[in-house]
Amino acid sequence: MTAATTAPAREQEDDDRPERTGDPFDRDVLPTPPGATGALLRSLLAPMRARVAVTTLLLLLQQAAVQAGPLLVAYAIDRAVPAFRADDHGPLIAVAVGYLLCAAAAGVLQYAFITASARVSQDVLLDLRGRIFRHAQALSIDFHERYTSGRLISRSTTDVEALRELLEEGLQELVTVVLSAVYISVLLLWLDLGLGAVAVASFVPLYAMVRSYQRRAGRVYRKRSTAIAAVIVKFVETMNGIRPVRAFRREAANDADFRVLNRRHERTNGDALLEMARYVVGSRVIANTTVALVVLWGAYRVADASLALGVLAAAVLYLRRLYDPIDRLGMFLNSYQSAAASLEKIAGLLAQTPSVPEPSAPRELPGRRSEHPGREVVFDAVRFAYRTGGEVLPRFDLTLPAGQTVAVVGSTGAGKSTLAKLVARFYDPTDGRVLLDGVDLRELAAPELRRGVVMVTQEAFLFSGTVAENIALGRPDATRAEIEQAAKEIGAHDFIAALPDGYDTDVRKRGGRISAGQRQLVAFARALLADPAVLILDEATSSLDIPGERAVQRAMATVLRGRTAVVIAHRLSTVEIADRVLVMERGRIVEDGTPAELIAGTGRFADLHRAWRDSLA
Numbered sequence: 065m066t067a068a069t070t071a072p073a074r075e076q077e078d079d080d081r082p083e084r085t086g087d088p089f090d091r092d093v094l095p096t097p098p099g100a101t102g103a104l105l106r107s108l109l110a111p112m113r114a115r116v117a118v119t120t121l122l123l124l125l126q127q128a129a130v131q132a133g134p135l136l137v138a139y140a141i142d143r144a145v146p147a148f149r150a151d152d153h154g155p156l157i158a159v160a161v162g163y164l165l166c167a168a169a170a171g172v173l174q175y176a177f178i179t180a181s182a183r184v185s186q187d188v189l190l191d192l193r194g195r196i197f198r199h200a201q202a203l204s205i206d207f208h209e210r211y212t213s214g215r216l217i218s219r220s221t222t223d224v225e226a227l228r229e230l231l232e233e234g235l236q237e238l239v240t241v242v243l244s245a246v247y248i249s250v251l252l253l254w255l256d257l258g259l260g261a262v263a264v265a266s267f268v269p270l271y272a273m274v275r276s277y278q279r280r281a282g283r284v285y286r287k288r289s290t291a292i293a294a295v296i297v298k299f300v301e302t303m304n305g306i307r308p309v310r311a312f313r314r315e316a317a318n319d320a321d322f323r324v325l326n327r328r329h330e331r332t333n334g335d336a337l338l339e340m341a342r343y344v345v346g347s348r349v350i351a352n353t354t355v356a357l358v359v360l361w362g363a364y365r366v367a368d369a370s371l372a373l374g375v376l377a378a379a380v381l382y383l384r385r386l387y388d389p390i391d392r393l394g395m396f397l398n399s400y401q402s403a404a405a406s407l408e409k410i411a412g413l414l415a416q417t418p419s420v421p422e423p424s425a426p427r428e429l430p431g432r433r434s435e436h437p438g439r440e441v442v443f444d445a446v447r448f449a450y451r452t453g454g455e456v457l458p459r460f461d462l463t464l465p466a467g468q469t470v471a472v473v474g475s476t477g478a479g480k481s482t483l484a485k486l487v488a489r490f491y492d493p494t495d496g497r498v499l500l501d502g503v504d505l506r507e508l509a510a511p512e513l514r515r516g517v518v519m520v521t522q523e524a525f526l527f528s529g530t531v532a533e534n535i536a537l538g539r540p541d542a543t544r545a546e547i548e549q550a551a552k553e554i555g556a557h558d559f560i561a562a563l564p565d566g567y568d569t570d571v572r573k574r575g576g577r578i579s580a581g582q583r584q585l586v587a588f589a590r591a592l593l594a595d596p597a598v599l600i601l602d603e604a605t606s607s608l609d610i611p612g613e614r615a616v617q618r619a620m621a622t623v624l625r626g627r628t629a630v631v632i633a634h635r636l637s638t639v640e641i642a643d644r645v646l647v648m649e650r651g652r653i654v655e656d657g658t659p660a661e662l663i664a665g666t667g668r669f670a671d672l673h674r675a676w677r678d679s680l681a
Contacts (some may be wrong), residue, residue, distance in 0.1 A: 141374030214297030222405030538594030
């Protein structure tokens with residue numbers, strides 16, 4: 065792997081979690097339960113049954129108007145023209161008027177059908193995009209750490225676009241071809257049983273060819289869908305990791321990797337076009353052979369006076385109308401295979417269930433006590449292992465009293481971040497319970513849990529929007545006065561007021577308009593305004609310079625006051641504000657005490673503290 069593919073992922077991965085392995089190209093396909101794709105399609109169309117029925121009726125009427133043309137031609141040749149020669153102009157005038165009326169009706173009905181079907185397809189796509197977005201947000205953190213954002217983007221863009229092409233273009237072609245086949249077969253059999261039988265018999269090799277194309281093209285389009293997703297993933301991850309790419313001069317290596325993925329996509333596109341070409345050539349051979357047989361046999365019968373010339377002309381016109389859409393049927397099958405592969409991937413995504421489910425009978429937390437606004441956190445015989453690796457926390461028991469600030473230190477992979485994520489219920493224990501004031505976190509509904517527990521991460525992620533909107537993220541109903549008061553208490557008011565538009569300044573993508581320290585202060589103001597009982601700080605100062613760290617530490621002292629806090633720290637300067645320090649190794653607590661007690665001792669924390677003090681000298 066190159067730096068571009070690993071750096072963005074590693075920024076978001078838990079440091080306790082084993083690194084992912086395997087070809088990222090092969091991680092695109094999620095298992096799709098049997099019948100999930102059909103069930104998804106039915107659920108999308110179910111609310112629109114009436115509109116689909118009206119759309120189908122419009123197409124039925126439109127096809128009836130279109131297919132009346134050759135019948136009128138046959139009548140004109142065999143009846144109207146002889147009558148005209150006998151000075152009876154009525155039949156020929158009737159044919160001309162009838163043909164014009166049928167053409168006008170076909171045009172009007174076609175317009176109505178296109179309008180109605182477009183509205184149905186757009187509503188289906190609107191529903192589907194919304195489902196993907198809502199479901200992706202509802203899935204647990206472990207899913208997002210395994211399934212990249214680039215693949216989610218591919219599901220909601222490329223795959224939905226493939227379905228749009230099917231609904232707006234391909235589906236009409238299929239229904240038109242099927243209706244034409246039914247109408248024309250019945251009319252040919254009615255006009256002349258022998259000619260109709262020849263036309264119907266040609267459906268057998270055509271059907272065999274269609275089935276063969278479906279099987280071959282289905283495999284090709286599944287590979288193509290995966291290939292384009294890999295291209296998107298590579299592009300997104302490279303752009304997200306552009307800083308390490310430039311820092312480590314990985315442009316050439318990334319370009320080589322991208323070229324491989326791009327060529328793989330090119331090959332799958334070429335395979336799809338090759339299958340399409342085979343189908344078109346084969347179908348044209350069958351169609352032209354059938355038309356030639358009908359013309360030769362029909363001409364012989366016309367010469368023998370056993371078949372009317374008008375009937376033969378109508379039969380040839382019908383056959384051309386029957387076989388002309390064969391190429392378009394291939395285009396539909398092209399769109400269908402692409403859409404089927406895409407819908408299968410979307411169904412696989414929507415079939416994923418959160419590993420942290422909502423409780424069926426949620427409980428509420430007891431009221432907070434004014435003397436202890438924090439809440440007690442208890443790890444009761446907890447064990448935890450990630451899906452991709454071994455056990456991170458063996459049997460783990462811990463009690464954090466209400467209002468206590470606990471710093472957790474230890475080497476990378478010791479289990480610090482896992483502990484924090486279990487408190488935030490980003491994950492559920494493999495075994496045992498995590499209790500908040502005696503209530504199992506699995507029994508709390510998400511809104512109740514988020515009111516009680518808030519996490520401030522190292523990244524201090526800010527969304528595009530104003531500073532005020534980012535501070536009010538946890539309390540959207542907060543007034544401007546409450547927002548400004550939270551910023552003042554944290555010490556962020558002065559720098560916010562100095563921004564071009566103050567609290568209404570747009571921080572832009574990921575808060576790129578302000579510094580890392582300022583983003584962290586905004587994140588603390590957000591946490592203070594949300595007023596949680598339990599606050600988790602995960603490496604809150606590790607990426608800051610000394611002045612920024614001191615500003616954030618002052619903010620931490622404000623936001624932690626009276627709350628239960630879990631502070632994950634690498635910098636020991638952060639530990640000084642803690643009431644208690646836990647030193648972790650391999651998922652176990654090896655030291656537990658106040659900062660002063662551990663510094664005065666001879667254990668691992670004392671060694672770490674001495675090394676840190678020496679580094680400052």
